[in-house]
Amino acid sequence: MNSEKIINFMGRRYLAVVFSAVMLAVSVGALAVKGLNFGLDFTGGTLIEMHYPETADLEAIRTQLRDQGYPSAIVANFGSDQDVVIRIQADGEKVGDQVAAVLVESYASEGEVIRKRTEYVGSQIGDEFANDGGLGMLFALAVVMVYVALRFQFKFSVGAVVALVHDVTIVLGMFALFQLDFDLTVLAAVLAVIGYSLNDTIVVFDRVRENFRVIRKAEPIEVINISLTQTLERTLMTSFTTLLVLSALFFVGGELIHNFALSLLVGIVVGTYSSIYVAANILLTMNITKEDLMQIEKEGEDQESLMP
Incomplete structure (x- = not known):
């Protein structure tokens, strides 16, 4: 790939760390001070x-x-x-x-x-919904970590889970900050954000792994910049078309799904950002190298040798 066309995403990673830290601090502060404004499904x-x-x-x-x-x-x-x-x-x-x-x-x-x-x-049923919803979210994050660790490598799984926690915290923080109603539809939207963000992150990780195998002399930061540049068009097009649909739901979908659409809108934007500047940044922070992927590369070679 021509170096002139490579976007230096990771050259701005420290600014991204500050930006994420500010958003997370505001979100955690809002959750701690104000808490979520639980809707009818949770309060009864x-x-x-x-x-x-x-x-x-x-x-x-x-x-x-x-x-x-x-x-x-x-x-x-x-x-x-x-x-x-x-x-x-x-x-x-x-x-x-x-x-x-x-x-x-x-x-x-x-x-x-x-x-x-x-x-x-009843309020008792609402408490059960809240507990089950929280456990469901934690279970989803745990399954994601195991899946990514098995498919890629442990450092990749840490990057994926940190990005997902980042996205979920910011969405929840927004609802706490503005005291928007948090009901089961919003909880479903948060779980959908986890799925969307994970899919975006997996696409980036696939390209990072592939480029670590192909580009043998480049530094990890160069490999990640190349990978992010190659997947940028796909990421932006997917996010744009998804945002179009969600915008229609937000503006004309009615009051019942207003917060559902809003949480997804914020989650898609934050998830796209985290796939680039959180998940990939974690890989560099954990000193990802080609040697970390050697075992996966051997497995790929074994599979290719079995092909006629």
Whole structure:
């Protein structure tokens, strides 16, 4: 590869370390001081679905609920502009009955409003969701570390896991800093960010391993710069097309998936950054060399010798 075309990514690695350290410090500080603003799925509460005879005025419904003492109620369309789902962080059958009665009465002169369903999530179930979600995230990181260590080498697995922890911490920190609702959809988005970031990192690691075998006289920093440059176009195109879809969900997807789309938007941007400046940086910090990959190279040669 022509050296004039190689981007010196790792020449800016110390700036990247400072930038990541600042983002992580803010995120950890927000999580420690403010904590996550857990939504209905974790804290317990009531979900009510109402059907209106014509297009429902969501803002008017929010105003009515605020007047009744539910300022944090989430109101959104569900399936059609005549169906409305309401989430309130207060559990009990009386809450559902009171809210439904207020909405039915306020619309009585214009048509019949029908309550289609009411669901309750107890605080104990919410605690189980939180514990299971946290354990699921830790299990995912552990499996990633084992997988990358087996496929590549231990230093690669450390780089991959550090990058994933970096991404997850920043996404969670953003939700804590701005006190956005953290529910099961956001938890699912965080796990999706882990998968996306890992995929991006694996692509980079594959090229790094390949170039360590092919480019025999280059220093590790040169090999990594070449590898990142070669995968940059693929990384940017994948991120760009994914961001287009998520932007559509964020702006027109409705209130129920607003935070889901937001967490993925932030996660994709941070994940793309970490694949370049965190995972690869860890490899240099741990002094990755060609000798670290010698065993993997021999296995590849053995496989090639078996081919006809």
